[in-house]
Amino acid sequence: MPIDPALSQSDYQVRLDWGMPGLRRLAPAPVIVVVQTLGLTAHALSAAENAAGWEIAGDDDAAAALVRAAGATGAHVVVGGLRNAAAVAAHVLEVQRSRGERTGISVLAVGQGEGADLRFSVEDSLGAGAVIAALGDLGIDHASPDAAVAGEGYRALAGAVRHLLTASGTGRALAADGGRDAVLAAAARDAASVVPVLRGEVVTAI
Known part of the structure; x- marks a missing residue:
């Protein structure tokens, strides 16, 4: 099915969409930040911090597949979320400075x-919003409406993130499996200063 150019958010520097369909919809960007607050982001940060x-x-996890697909576009791929939002933003700013021009960020x-079972999760909306903010x-x-809503939504709800x-x-499903501490750790804004970046087929800290 053809992608509607109106959904590409190409007029904006900072864009937001969801999952693999979102990667296909958005205009190509030199920088892609992938967020999965209680999955990919937590795993990548844990590995990076160690x-x-x-x-x-x-x-074959959906998040890993998305990271691989993002890397295949030639973009600089970063994993971010609540725990390292400020560090990710600072890194992206450095990437933009090194390129010497305004840089598109998806x-x-x-x-x-x-696929059809994709669920738009609260935790990933907040994690993406934290990075955008x-x-x-x-x-x-210079954020698209989609990105602006997530960013300002995070600002308004920052005090209630935990x-x-x-x-x-x-979060409730993880807590039921004994993962409540991991959920609370994921809610700690800027508790991590590392930035996991895709290098080849390995996500590693810079």
């Missing part, structure tokens, strides 16, 4: 499930 890389080559929230704090604020993550469907 000076280890996360191999994605054989991973923020892709992974959500839960895939942090970019805006550094002056990278509650929202633990009360979300994904």
Whole structure:
């Protein structure tokens, strides 16, 4: 099915969409930030903080597949979210400075499930919004309506993030499996200063 150019957000520097369909819809961007607050982002940050890389080559998870597909576009692919929003924004600003020109940034929230079963999750909306808000704090604020809503939504709800993550469907499911501490850790804004970046088929800290 052809992609509607009106949905590409090509007029804006900072864009937002969801999952693999979102990657196909958005105009090509030199920088792609992938967010899955209670999945990919948590795993990549844990590996990075322990000076280890996360191999994605054989991973058939939807988030890993999205990272691989994003990398295949030739973009600089970063994993971000609530825990490292400020660090990601600072890194993106440095990438823009090194390129010497305004740089398009696609923020892709992974959500839960895939294809027709894709669910737009609260935790990934907040994680993507935190990154977008942090970019805006550094002056990278030419955001599409989609990105602006997520960014300002995060700002308005920042004080309730812990509650929202633990009360979300994904958060409750993880807590029921003994993962409540991981959910609370994922809610800690800017607790991490590392930026996981895709290098070949490994996500590693820079």
